[in-house]
Amino acid sequence: MSNPFLSSEEYDERAHALYNEARYDEALQLLREGLAVYPTAVELHVGAGYARLAREEFAWARRSFDEALTLDPEHEDALAGLGEVLLKFGQVEAGMQAFERTIALGYDDDVDLMLQIGRTLFREGYVETCLQYFEHAVEHADDSAEAVSCIGYAQHRLGNDVEATIALRRALTIDPEYAEARVYLANLLYDAGDLDGALREFEKTTPEDHWDELGIWRLMELKKSVYRLNDDDGELKPWEARLGELEGEPDDIDELLADVEQAMLDRETEGNPSPAGPLETLGTLLTGLASQQQAAEQSEVASTDVLMADSDTHRVVMRDGSSFEGSWDEIVQALRDARDAGRPLHEYMAIEARLFYGATGINIASHAPEAFIRGGAAAGMLRIVR
Template sequence: MTEGFLSSEEYDEQAHRLYDVGDYDGALEMLKEGLALYPNAVELCVGLGYARLAREEFAWARRAFERAMVLDPAHEDAMVGMGEALLRLGHRIEALRLFHRVEQMGFDDDIELMLTMGRALYRDGLYTQARDVFGRAVAARPDSAEAVASLGYALHRLGDDVGSGRQVRRALRIDPDLHEARIYLGHLLYDRGDWEGSLREFERVPPVEHWDALAVWRILELKRALWHMESGDARLAPWEDRLRALEELDDPIDRLLAEIESEVAEKDGLALDPSQLELFSGRAEGGREHRVRSPDGHVYRGSWSAIVRQMRDAAGFGHEPLSAFMRRMAERWHEQSGVDVPFRDPEVFLRAAVEYRLMFLEDGPD
């Protein structure tokens, strides 16, 4: 329990601080403690909803936002949060209505709310609607580098590479240290075949600020190709170190599989169901590296999870958990090709994609 007696505002402030540093569990406990004392504090209900969203507990998030909207039906943050929860639960029409209502209430010049709505739409694959929201945000706040860059990302997803590049460059003129936008520009230039320009943009972001493994891998690839560097060159060391660090980051799916494997190992003589062996096959490889090529020629290297992470980042969904990205891709492939790709495990996901010739495995024979 928290020392002393805090007001509902103090509970909200402390929860915000925990949320901002990524301690969603701590924020959740702080909000629940506050609500036990102040059950009618609408801000605590809203905070609880966003903490639930961050933990991907979408049904619980919806309940928290519903509670907030009972207390204050016109609370804009609650309405936006409810819209995002509804999107995650597949209720697009209701979500769009809520977002539209928020704008009609006069919050179309609130840059944070507009960005939150636009990003929620973008994550759900509603790129046209996201573009429109980001466009209105830019009209209201043309000095917001994040809004301008977000408009560029949405344009790219809609196939407007020229417009996308223009907006991303504009964002970087406003804020040269907007690293996410610079890395995105590097990918745009790489896909266009401008290798020198791509490398230049990637390198303007310090290694420690790179969180996109694909971008770091491309830096190494371009340095070797353009500057004829070999492995072991001291100039490659910072980037090789960063790539290793990114690939070793703890992943929720890897952690879950490790826990399952540990539990199974503790039960001597337990006969595994053959249908469950796929859960453990990837971890029995001893860290083997794989090569998977997409239909457009991009090659991804690393463990199964690392490959899916690279695919996710290249697609512009670096903010999503792997499970959400795999589900998104499985749904897209089903719509495009009519095939059902399992999306619960990276190895099973990729092997199914290879079987259906949606991706191509270049490992050679097992």
């Protein structure tokens, strides 16, 4: 029920606080209440648009932004939101025009707005264009470590690692405590083969500075190699604890795969002959587990179920229109081969998750192919067709 004693500004402030806490449903409900009292309040329409965006209700988000722009055609936040929605709908030219309109209106000195638009373009795959907005932000706030580091992330995605390294070092000169850039730089140096430099940067971070597993694994590897630490050395304990926090509790699929792996290890320990290759062995074990679960059913039904399981495939479509089909593992392998052939699969997922987080602030799981793909879909990296 609406509260007539709240002003439109108070509705907006309270909804904004809920939005920042990722309580999008509550924020939207509050904004609806506000709009019932103040139907011409532009900020409430804009807030509703962003809440809808967060809930992936793109058609409704577009309606909210259109209503805001009807009331105020030059509202910069509404233009930025509309541009993002239009990109979601594949209306690239119109989306770019909405973004460019903010520049034409003189909002290029709004650092937060430029970073927001730049990150949107980065997420949607328009990296060269996003760089222009990051540069606008730096032009008007050359002491912003956040803005400078965004240039580094974009340059890295464009393959310009020298420029990326320069930008990240500059960001850390501005703010030596900016952990996000520090972790990114350390991983960049590791990829470039500068292990000494990578370790120096990693050692300036704390476990809480890391939001993906890749950097922690690399730091632990380098520490054990350089300082000859044992696996159970106390110096590694805080990092192992952080790994546990990031990986979270195993789900049903993780537990099933762990059971399969244990069964394979048990067979090897018992010395049973295993002439088949790893894939055939895994398939046999999975079939055996399925058969045990369906022992009470008729043989013909059980066989049909196994065949269906074996033929279960998925299909994903990337932002550039390319598509990949197969099991979750096969899809991620194909993505890896198309971008970074030869790198271990778990490392590829961790690197991509780190790149995406560095530019957008959105975390994507990287501990398993299915979690990686589903997380990427939720974050807008790709679309799952089936």
